[in-house]
Amino acid sequence: MHRATQTLQQEADRHRTLAIERDKLLQEIRRLPGFERFLLPKDFSQLRASAHSGPIVILNAAERRCDALIVLADVDHVIHVPLPHFTLKRAADHQILLKTFLRQAHAIRSDERYGEIITWDRGSWETFLAPLWNGIVKPVLDALAFSVRDLTLPRFTAHSLIEVSKQSPGDMSRIFWCPTGPFVFLPIHAAGFYDSQYSLPGHKVFDFAVSSYVPTLSILARSPTLHAVPNDDLRLLAVRQPPSDGLGQLPGVTPEIAYIKDVIRDSPSAHTTILESSLGTVEEVLGLMKEANWVHFACHGIQDGVDSGLCLADKRRLTLRDMLSLSRPHGGLAFLSACQTATGDEDLTDEAVHIAAAMLFAGYGGVVGTMWSISDRIAPVVARDAGSSGGSTRVA
Template identity: 35%
Template sequence: MSLLPRVAWLGISVEDQYTLLAKFGHVTREAVFAAISEGEIARALEWAEQGRSIVWQNLLSLRVPLDEPLHGNPELFKLLTRLKAISRQLEHTKGAWTLSDGLLAHETEDRMKLAPERDELINMIQHMPGQENFMKPNSLHHLAPAAREGPIVFINLLWTCSALVLLTDDQGIGHVVDIPLERVTLKKAEHLSERKAQVNGGNKDVDAVFKDILHTLWTDYVQPIVDGLGYSVAEQRPPRLWWCTAGPLAFLPIHAAGRYDTAAKVGDKLSDYVVSSYTPSIATLLDQSHPSPPESPRILTVAVSDTPGMALQSTLKEVESIHHLAATMHTVGLKNKEATKNRVLDELGQCNWAHLACHGVQVGGKPMSSGLILTDKTKLELSEIVKTKLPAAEFVYLSACETAVGDQGIPEESAHLAAGMLFAGFRGAIATMWAIKDSVAPRVAEDVYSHMLKDGKADQEEAVYGLHEAVRKLRVGGETFESWVPFIHIGR
């Protein structure tokens, strides 16, 4: 497993990294299965984490602060100084973010020279006294703080399937629980994912198929986990739980698992017990030394209602309600022609919260070309977002279609807009798994921000509870599954 991240070598373009990783998705599943079979449950979780979001983790390693205590060690100082310089060069070369067919020969050569030198520097540092774990994969001890606010669940799919759950006790010590999923196999999960894809493709019996898929997710996947963790129906504020999905589960709405037929009762769906979030990896939830959020955040709203041939008139109403709720906050609103790519990127670099109401598009096979459609059909690509450093970023609401849809060929990589926003610096995001109704979006947004700005106080961590309540209202109000299921929360 320690060699897997080297498949996505920093010396080649991101597109080539994704292409190579598409051939190795089974490696992590088999390694995790082997560790579970040998009773090495902690090792299984560590390996599951190593095989997640490898491209993101490699790119993030270029931004790791290299401020190790030097204790008068001039040799270590020299190596770290050079490593900083090379990492900065690799991050800013064109190939770090763009497709291989857009690279010039000298740009490719630069990366091919810098990457091995960086590898050698890291190896030299790791052989110095006290630096044995420098830039090595996180152990359970280092991952444990990620679960301080609730369990993190990773489901491994193979011939037999298990849920690995990371828990942290009151002393901050991490524990991993293995919950067998006896009715699940990789083939069954693939079949379920295919059925869901057909629903989004225009199946006439949408509601009936959704009911069946969500029921199967509940009985086969989620209920055993809920029972295994000893949850009971939440009478007031539900606890939080995070899903770290891989393989075909990356495209299934686990957060909505449950029975929704006439015989359903309280306790027959996941949302009766917990509030669900997703995460691209466990490390994403670790505290990356974010500054304390301001009491009065700077809020950016972007609304593009007049996209030719794809009008979204409700986006203007959507952002108006946010400005009304945030009347005492510092807000910046960009509408239609004001929402140019440069202006949006500039404002993203200054805001704490961002609400982006426009069209989104996922580009199959080229995830870094996925993006948000701004004024005059200009696309703000994922590659442009992730290379933008956002020092003040806290929360982003992607009120657009397909903002949490990964690439079918690389499901372990979380290659979608929402994950890119977290990589760029946002701690939490609300996004969508498929197209959302223009009429529903403003209602969900208003409920979310009502929670986040309750009693005139700003609290980004209330976003997930606001979404939980907004979705509940849609569900009990008789809206279709397609209206409320796609909304998800990612990150903190």
């Protein structure tokens, strides 16, 4: 008994000695230039620096209430915006309703293949998107001092007051939505009134700003290794659906890659290298991704928790783990023309478990992703229009 007590005491003393040694090492490290906050949580001044390109709006849903927390680069506190007209139950109900709409959309696409003309129930979508505007977006815009009557930009930005009707996408303000819980699955970027009586600007979120999504604040932190890609050195990796992925053929892939090549051909860039994946194996694609500063996937995507991925040759996936293991320079664009690349996991709603987030963590400065399945007929058109507009539709 005495020996056991002595052994426990020795073990406790050893842990205490190691803890003291660790603290001393950390103090030494933090005295080094640039390591002052090594292994310390970021303070708010560091977090707010992530809002350098526009407001970051964190959406939180709890049993008792829903709230928006706004972070601005030049405001030294978080702006708290209560969302009294939107509840956790309402968010969950909207998520269920969205699933119903998407199932209907899938059925419509199946019927269209057989030549049947199916019309959308626009009224249902308007009923779905209007509460997102009233309950979430409008309170946030009001807090940012957007004027629905005057259509002016927020007072917190350095932009001049410009009429929205005269703005181009490059001039408009940016809002970065950071949703949590059931908010992750809601299309906040499409919130608004779509009835014909609301045809004038001022009733939809995209009348005021370009919306993007971020999984965390730190993903927007400026990297000390970030360098702008020179205009004369664009290296594009185009990954088309490989025939051995074991899934249904996507006829839209061929015209989609052709559209991308047309955009590149018309680009003012003096030097463009197109790295096309010939076999589409995981190893080949990973190797080429290290060379490319723009990657475009036109293939099948599957949302399956930590096993989510892009379907490549030999029935294998480019998984989240593969993407996170990439050692590549920061910056560039990942265009994911595949299904469910930004869907998220219902069992891990507070975790960024999807392909688009993995690409951001891998170092890409912008990612285009899909929140649900995308039609093979529409995907090439989106790729063409996004490319011709200079990538201004990027969301992540």
